[in-house]
Amino acid sequence: MTRIAIIGAGLAGLVLAGALAGRAAVTVFEKSPAPGGRMATRRAEPFAFDHGAQFFAPRTQAFKDFLAPLVEAGVVRRWDARFAELDGPRVVAQRTWGDAPAHYIGAPGMRAVGVHLAQDLRARGVEVHLGTRVGDLAGGPPWALSGADGSDLGTFDWVVTTTPPAQALALLPPAFAHAPTLAARRMRACFSLMLGFSGGLDLPFDAALVKGADISWISVNSAKPGRAGGPCLLVHATNRWADAHIDDDPGAVTAHLCAEVGRVAGVDAGGAAHVGLHAWRYANIGKAGAGAPGAFVDPALALVACGDWCIQGRVEAAFSSARAAAHALAPLLPG
Ligand SMILES: Cc1cc2nc3c(=O)[nH]c(=O)nc-3n(C[C@H](O)[C@H](O)[C@H](O)COP(=O)(O)OP(=O)(O)OC[C@H]3O[C@@H](n4cnc5c(N)ncnc54)[C@H](O)[C@@H]3O)c2cc1C
Incomplete structure (x- = not known):
């Protein structure tokens, strides 16, 4: 062969x-x-973070067909998140994800x-x-x-x-x-900030797309279906900010992203039981031409x-x- x-x-x-x-x-x-x-x-007991892809929302029938047995096996689960759009600290839209399109995640983790x-x-x-x-x-x-x-x-x-x-x-x-x-074909960078808390998290969303900040995404990772770990947040930097800071000192990057989470979501990262950072040099890329x-x-x-x-x-x-x-x-x- x-x-x-x-x-x-x-x-x-x-x-x-x-x-x-x-x-x-x-x-x-x-x-x-x-x-x-x-x-x-990534696990940091008792926390687990999906620090790369957050979810997938299948569009093509071929991908839906591929996912069907994984859903059947419980390895892929639907995530009907409470979703918000933020402009800085201001909530500009809120809805719960439903069928159009349905959103999915890996379980018990994306990996x-x-x-x-x-x-x-x-x-x-x-x-x-x-x-x-x-x-x-x-x-x-x-x-x-x-x-x-x-x-x-x-x-x-x-x-x-x-x-x-x-x-x-x-x-x-x-x-x-x-x-x-x-x-x-140039890929964009991203940072993933991982915050684990010993107390509960009380945010008005499970997942938020953020504008007007150096962070683009916040999700309550522990609120995804099938997660057993402690309460935790996963935050992504914007590609634009990450491209400009990918070689910076990780401590300085962490401090800046923590400050942005505080400003946008009112979360005090200083009270986190776990703080982690992952730098993705090759994270995302825009659509290729038709x-x-x-x-x-x-x-x-x-x-x-x-x-x-x-x-x-x-x-x-x-x-x-x-x-x-x-x-x-x-x-x-x-x-
Ligand atoms: C921070 C972040 C957030 C994202 N959010 C989303 C999202 O919410 N929704 C969505 O749909 N997509 C999202 N994505 C994109 C999604 O993760 C990717 O599109 C998808 O996982 C890419 O799969 P792939 O197999 O093409 O590449 P990869 O997953 O990158 O696989 C390539 C593999 O090659 C391995 N490799 C590299 N060099 C070598 C070598 N020399 N020898 C052996 N192995 C090697 C790597 O370790 C890697 O495992 C996100 C990505 C990142 C980084």
């Missing part, structure tokens, strides 16, 4: 591996110790989706190597992969990157046909680059990009 290496076990990598399983010998390499990529959950999909892949014979950062591709095709520690990761007929484009470019050879397109491909395939070099960034910085875009990659690869595989 054709040997295919997939770099990255975020949603795109896991969905693509599932689509190719059985048609090719698929191996997934993920640098983190857990699958899921930016659909992530559960990746963990479940990776387990399913292993049961179907796909190798999923966690804690394995791919460092180099040589010789190809076929491609000899080595780890960032110099270890031999094997030889593959095709290699697919599902990482953000800057990380893909660092791995792919300069001759990759779509290198200039990848270089032009007609942009969902995946970038170079048949001559047997290389593919895909991921949410091909379409838009959204969970559903990662799914759609993986499907586009699988669709493009299918006629190129023997049998």
